[in-house]
Amino acid sequence: MIKFSTSFPFITRMSEPLPQLSPAYVTEYKGGQLIGLSAAFIPILIIFVALRFWARIQSKAPLGLDDVFVACALVLQIGLSAFSISDVNEKTGFVKYGGVGRHFLALQQTEPERIVTYFKFLRAGSTTYFFLVAFPKLAILALYLRLFTIQPYQRIIYGTAAVVALTAIVCPIVSMNMCRPFEHNWNKNMAGHCLDEVAFDRWGSFPNIVTDIVIMVVPMPIVWRLQASTRMKIGLTILFLTGSLGLATSIVRFISFFRGDVIRDGTWSSVDLMIWTVVEPAVYLIAACLPTYRPLLIILSRKMGWKLTSAGTDNFQSFVETSKPRKFDATGFTGLEASFNDDIGLVGVDISKGGRGTYNQSDSDYTINTAVSV
Structure with a gap:
């Protein structure tokens, strides 16, 4: 029978009688x-x-x-x-x-x-x-x-x-x-x-x-x-x-x-x-x-006849909303857009005054338009 040190308390020591097991x-x-x-x-x-x-x-x-x-x-x-x-x-x-x-x-x-x-x-x-x-x-x-x-x-x-x-x-x-x-x-x-x-x-x-x-x-x-x-x-x-x-x-x-x-x-x-x-x-x-897996959803949506990029259609729809004017850090969200487009499907983050037009650094209020596929 193998002996074991007492540093492992769950092991029966050699000097102790082994218990009777059913x-x-x-x-x-x-x-x-x-x-x-x-x-x-x-x-x-x-x-x-x-x-x-x-x-x-x-x-x-x-x-x-x-x-x-x-x-x-x-x-x-x-x-x-x-x-x-x-x-x-x-x-x-x-x-x-x-x-x-x-x-x-x-x-x-x-x-x-x-x-x-x-x-x-x-x-x-x-x-x-x-x-x-x-x-x-x-x-x-x-x-x-x-x-x-x-x-x-x-x-x-x-x-x-x-x-x-x-x-x-x-x-x-x-x-x-x-x-x-x-x-x-x-x-x-x-x-x-x-x-x-x-x-x-x-x-x-x-x-x-x-x-x-x-x-x-x-x-x-x-x-x-x-x-x-x-x-x-x-x-x-x-x-x-x-x-x-x-x-x-x-x-x-x-x-x-x-x-x-x-x-x-x-x-x-x-x-x-x-x-x-x-x-x-x-x-x-x-x-x-x-x-x-967004490319997989795109292919699946085509085969099933779903519209992946139109708002208000189904569970795989893109949500597009023009917000009320509010100040945000443009740099952070612009960086977010490029990466999301790769993996998660953020189609775009547009920053403009009043919802349409070109973003100008001097504008005090801007709107963030988002299109996201989930």
């Missing part, structure tokens, strides 16, 4: 949930990303930094899903050979060698998680940089991107140095020590929640300052909120680490934790793709 408890298994979900997400994400790049090609838009981040995120996400469901050999397969989905005490009595494999996988998964969530979030922020040219908002976006990048750099370094020597991560017989791994897993993901909130809030002031119909503003708000879809999954994953069975029954509770570890970055990746 046959049902020993054979109980729920790893199939993780396998099924991981397998389902691979084709779904490939389709979403493929549609994104196809839409970019159709719009003849040059590839940007956000496209690079999306491609990297897809590769990592496929790797994570394959890692979760792999059943090739003893070096791969978190469920098959790591014992995930089985009760820890049952493994300790029947297949203790799987516990060593479990701890190896646990360290690898904890380390790569930060890269998995960083790339799609950086893709969303890179898109925001193209959309919002107003200086204060750009500073906020750059600051948020810096937090995301630093989290993706610092946390993996801490994770790889969690135990000294490194082999002590899985070989608890040897002398060594580890930091509080549960606390690290809990709070290491907390910056994701903070940056999610920023991603959700940043576009709102600009959208609601547009002099356009309330319906148009709501449509744009919903569109930008897709960028923060991962907030809910990030919170659920964070809360999951405070459940008692994470400590007492790690291999069993890892199914739920791994499910959210797969879902969270996958949702970020989908959110990074959605705002680029």
